[in-house]
Amino acid sequence: MNTKEKDLKYIMHTYGRYDVALKSGKGATAYDEDGKRYIDVSSGIGVNSLGYCDEGWVKAVSQQAGTIQHMSNYFYSSQASDLAEKLCSLTGLAKICFGNSGAEANECAIKIARKYSFDKYGAERNEIITLKNSFHGRTVTTLSATGQEVFHNFFFPFTRGFKYAEPNNLDDVKNNIDEKTCAIMLEVVQGEGGVNILDKDFVKGIADICSQSDILLIIDEVQTGVGRTGKLFAYEHYGVNPDLVTVAKGIGGGLPIGICMCGEKLKDVMSPSTHGTTFGANPVVCAGANYVLGRVSDETFLSEVEKKGAYLEEMLLKIDGVKNVRRLGLMVGIEIENDAHDTAAKCVANGLLIITAKDLLRMLPPLTITTAELDEAVNILEKTLKEN
Numbered sequence: 101m102n103t104k105e106k107d108l109k110y111i112m113h114t115y116g117r118y119d120v121a122l123k124s125g126k127g128a129t130a131y132d133e134d135g136k137r138y139i140d141v142s143s144g145i146g147v148n149s150l151g152y153c154d155e156g157w158v159k160a161v162s163q164q165a166g167t168i169q170h171m172s173n174y175f176y177s178s179q180a181s182d183l184a185e186k187l188c189s190l191t192g193l194a195k196i197c198f199g200n201s202g203a204e205a206n207e208c209a210i211k212i213a214r215k216y217s218f219d220k221y222g223a224e225r226n227e228i229i230t231l232k233n234s235f236h237g238r239t240v241t242t243l244s245a246t247g248q249e250v251f252h253n254f255f256f257p258f259t260r261g262f263k264y265a266e267p268n269n270l271d272d273v274k275n276n277i278d279e280k281t282c283a284i285m286l287e288v289v290q291g292e293g294g295v296n297i298l299d300k301d302f303v304k305g306i307a308d309i310c311s312q313s314d315i316l317l318i319i320d321e322v323q324t325g326v327g328r329t330g331k332l333f334a335y336e337h338y339g340v341n342p343d344l345v346t347v348a349k350g351i352g353g354g355l356p357i358g359i360c361m362c363g364e365k366l367k368d369v370m371s372p373s374t375h376g377t378t379f380g381a382n383p384v385v386c387a388g389a390n391y392v393l394g395r396v397s398d399e400t401f402l403s404e405v406e407k408k409g410a411y412l413e414e415m416l417l418k419i420d421g422v423k424n425v426r427r428l429g430l431m432v433g434i435e436i437e438n439d440a441h442d443t444a445a446k447c448v449a450n451g452l453l454i455i456t457a458k459d460l461l462r463m464l465p466p467l468t469i470t471t472a473e474l475d476e477a478v479n480i481l482e483k484t485l486k487e488n
């Protein structure tokens with residue numbers, strides 16, 4: 101059996117895959133098992149922020165793997181504490197908690213929000229408002245947090261205590277707030293929801309309401325964080341100070357990690373045995389994340405991300421069949437006249453690894469992609485749209 105046949109026989113079919121078995125990669129270039137070359141503008145859904153097999157990242161990870169590969173959370177780890185210090189000093193947040201995925205980071209934020217409210221106001225104040233069209237993960241609770249009906253099927257009973265408000269409609273958020281509200285949770289750019297960039301006034305308005313009523317503001321930066329939008333974190337574009345920020349995808353540079361960061365007010369809410377996970381804070385993963393954060397937090401690096409994004413947008417808008425581009429940094433949604441899913445599959449066949457979000461094409465290229473590689477990606481997309 102080849103890779104595809106084994107996959108179809110032995111792996112549960114929870115993903116519809118493209119018809120490609122990837123074997124290796126370097127930077128924004130990937131190769132399949134037949135040696136065919138692809139330009140990758142998907143980064144494994146925004147995970148490979150420095151591209152495939154970045155030299156410094158490989159060195160950091162492999163050195164750590166040969167030093168100490170895992171220890172339990174009953175011991176101190178310099179890789180974990182260095183990463184925590186770096187994140188806190190870069191953001192002004194106070195403390196972080198480790199997990200292994202975006203969904204776990206969000207679960208942690210939800211637990212902290214509820215415990216803060218429980219400690220201060222009692223058990224009744226436990227509801228969290230999220231936005232329609234959001235995406236927060238695949239665990240039973242984060243599916244509940246996700247404001248899309250299609251995710252609320254099959255797995256009943258779902259976690260209670262979530263309400264959904266219209267994005268960019270502050271009145272609707274206000275109408276959903278009552279004495280039971282403990283937090284509001286949102287992505288400032290809804291990634292899976294179609295690269296929906298929230299309005300500045302809306303996000304600022306929510307932040308104001310939150311600080312007035314001691315409602316916690318949770319920003320899900322799982323997709324937008326770590327340089328993706330041209331700032332270290334996307335909430336910086338909005339001038340707000342969240343109480344909780346969740347990070348995952350891009351910070352590991354390719355290894356599984358989820359982090360929940362909190363501000364001063366929340367730093368002592370969680371006490372021993374209120375939360376944990378065996379693999380959280382793994383030193384190999386943290387070594388990779390320390391390396392990624394060191395590279396990405398540089399101001400010049402971040403301004404390059406925005407420059408490349410602006411260049412890409414300009415090129416995309418020149419293509420026949422492209423109707424509109426929604427973009428913040430290198431987080432890019434492309435509205436096209438043709439069917440996005442069909443077009444994405446054809447792009448892949450033509451050597452461009454691209455993904456979709458709702459009925460848009462989506463690009464989350466490695467932050468290190470070059471303009472020559474962006475040109476190549478745009479050319480393949482243009483050619484593919486012409487063929488259709």
Ligand SMILES: *Cc1c(COP(=O)(O)O)cnc(C)c1O
Pocket residue numbers: 200201202203204206235236237238287291292320321322323324348349
């Ligand atoms: C991908 C994503 C998640 C879930 O992350 P996993 O690592 O897949 O659990 C949560 N929130 C947002 C905004 C995401 O894009």
